[in-house]
Amino acid sequence: MEMTFRWYGANEEKIKLSDIRQIPGCKGIVGTLMDIPVGEVWPKARIKALKEEIEAAGLTLKVIESVNIHEDIKMGVPSRDKWIENYKTTIRNLAEFGIEVICYNFMPVFDWLKTDLDFKLADGSSTLSFVTKDLPASPEELIQNMADGAEGFSLPGWEPERLAQCKALFDFYKNISDDDLRANFKYFIEAIIPTCEEVGVKMACHPDDPPYSVFGLPRMVKNRDDLDWMMNAVDSAFNGITLCTGSIAEDPANDVVAILAEFTKRGRIPFAHVRNIKFTDVAAKDFYEAPHLSSDGSLDMYAIMQALHDNGFDGYIRPDHGRMIWGETGRPGYGLYDRALGLTYLNGLWEALEKK
């Protein structure tokens, strides 16, 4: 297991690499190049510079989150082949600089979503929350709300160029079923996995967040059976999962511990996002993102770490979203302090498991 911390790059962050270096037990950065438009090839010079900057701070760069998928690939339109070729070149370029894992997702139109990016907790901190009845009537309104709540930061997976075509995309996806989306996923993964095998980069697909349809969009990474289908679609260790405990657990029907145990045992989890959530209404699937501590949320974090540990997990882990605490302001979900607390807590659980 190697513990990492997500960092968006010097031009995108208030948080300094030198601060991250001081978090006990944090070895690596989960990095990205946020400004490269979706679908474009990531230039070697930019990857090299990012790696050098991170290594100069005493940290490693082995995981990228995300290299996002061009919408044409998800839509399955003929122009996808050009974007897939670009993606393969990006994989090769990243491999050349020692990247081992690429996290991505296959959610149509937009990435993760919440209905409140500044939900106040009783202790005075603020966090992200999702309340079904607060979902706006239209996706346009949701996009506006996310932008308004982002404190001026770019949000991962909410690329303006994609969102600008929101209406046209929604019209298109009206006629796309979950199975159509699956076929498009298979086409993509079949095309790129041989390149991954050749250069030694593992793909790690992030589950849908939330793991059910919103605004009628098709979804394909919602539960154990979807993950099983994906893993069988191309049965290679290089076709893996970013197992995000929070996202999977947002559907109370999902047994996150059993899912972790199964896919770790099958050797298909190169990367894990570990966070806790607290259901406020299980039937409505309403929740907020709790501190990582088990007793603050609805998930048993010891059982989660144990499922990884006891099944031979040897990938990368990062704490997931943190609250805003101690007066910090910043990119929602990605402040320094609470994620650092989460990281040290996860490391503590891991040490206890190692010494058992």
Ligand code: DNO
């Ligand atoms: C949210 C993140 C996601 C994740 C992507 C991976 O904070 O967990 O945006 O990075 O879904 O492609």
